[in-house]
Amino acid sequence: MNQKPLALKILDLVSMLLLLAAAYLAIVVAPTEKVMGDVQRVFYFHVGTAWVALIGFVFTAVLSVIYLITKNLKWDRIQVAAVEVSVVFFLITIILGSIWARPAWNTWWTWDPRLTTAAIAELIYIAYFMLRQGIDDPDKRARFGAVYALIGGLSAPITFFAIRLFRTIHPVVIAGANAEAEGNFSMSGDMLTAFFFALFAFTIIFIDLFWNRIRLGEYQNEVEERKLKAAY
């Protein structure tokens, strides 16, 4: 087994420190929002996790194309890592959003376009893992996974537009405003600092987890290969 690279060890440590710093900025430094109060602090991590998860999902679709062209299993391992880490981050996004929505919207959940698309996207990528589980042949598993991830990536934006058939109450804090949004606010200086720091911190944490997961995938692959060798 190869040793964990030094860069990754450092990145592990840096991610942990960044997470602590982001939490400090969000909880202590950022001022309390006037209307919503402390629950608004959820926002920093909510957007931070959503940001990396969405980038992860877009990256997944790109990896599908790369795998289907090159047929190199390395890309499949990278894709699994991207989907897995993104699914976890996206679940955190949904849960945090729900915690915020309870006091802000007076409900844990509403079938708003963004919420519905988020739920559907999460289900698509969970289905992705269920599909992979049912296939033993690694090449076939990789091909099917890539095809399904690509279809999922295509359908998610369409779903988003489809639910536009109904009105949205999700606030749009960054770029543009939604007149019907409930719980909108504008950010002050310290809030912006906390916000951008959270984005930065989660990006680094995502890269760290992603890297670790790719290494795990390589080990899994090795175990599978050795099992096959032992079987013959």
Next chain:
Amino acid sequence: MDDRRRAADQSGQWSNDHGQNAGGFFKAIGAIVWKDLRAEFRSWELISAMLVFSLLVILIFNFALELDIKTRQSVTAGVLWATFAFAGTLGLNRSMALEKDRGCLDGLLLAPVDRSAIYFGKFFSNLAFMLIVEAIVLPVYSVLYNTNLFQPGLLLVILLGSVGYTSIGTLLATMSVQTRARDILLPILLFPVVFAVLLAAVRASGGILDNLTIADIAFPINLLITYDVIFIAASFMLFDSIVEE
């Protein structure tokens, strides 16, 4: 497989002559559809199962939602599409499982035709089964609930929705029958992906049943068309990589 293809290429069966190639392509599609329809009209296995299942779903909805005159007005579109979606997975699963079970799919793959012809063949036959079932369910529903469902707009929406549903359903069913979980996997794979199509179809059908003008329901109809085009194109391109051995 590739060797065979190459051999076929050299022997001229895969000529670059577009006219001839396109003719062969459509012939292959026609042959697959014809085979499926003939097999079906001999056994009535698939359509009868889908049909009985649809009627049962409507029956369950009737009591689950208490479809009295008032509620009926607002939920007819939803009940219809939920019924079609459930019955559709049944048909798709069976249609692809039949191919997989006795190695028919391998036989089809050995045929010197373009792989996408196989996809379109299966797509059209699955679509035909779904439309046949819908053509029976609609009058039954109309009679049971005394609503007229035979409106040209609604039929168009049902056609567009079914095209979107079966286009991606055929692709995903080809995938799911090749896995260990088989039957249970298809709805899990399919429903989140066709969510948009069902939503737009329900919206459009509901609008037509409420006597809205075409302009009012233009958005869901456009969405259905967009969806159909994107997913037929995607399936056409991706089918190759899910049947390759």
